[in-house]
Amino acid sequence: QVQLAESGGGLVQAGNSLRLSCAASGRTFSTNVMAWFRQAPGKEREFVAMISAGGSIKNYADSVKGRFTISRDNAKTMGYLQMNSLKPEDTAVYYCSAGLGGSLRDLERPGKYSYWGQGTQVTVSS
Helix, strand or coil: CCEEEEECCEEEECCCCEEEEEEEECCCHHHCEEEEEEECCCCCCEEEEEECCCCCCEEECCCCCCCEEEEEECCCCEEEEEECCCCHHHCEEEEEEEECCCCCCHHHCHHHCCEECCCEEEEEEC
């Protein structure tokens, strides 16, 4: 069992940065893939980024490549999403998730993740 809690969201102007954190509890966190998803009003939850259990494999949505960086610290049971050059279209509730492995394509789907945080709001003004 893994419990997740996001923090670090807020209101920023376009072009600025935010760092989201995901605090995990549970002994199995270090063996789980971790990912970030986001959901804007009226839209489906969409994949943002994932990182393998050991941290060596990362995958990003095309819309955030080169701007966002996912990382994790298993010793601290923490996950992070560094978001740079933010755009108004990045506005959404961001969710941290954890689950078992799969193909990179599979791991872009919310259904592959068993554990979810409550979400943190990110609002980017133009």
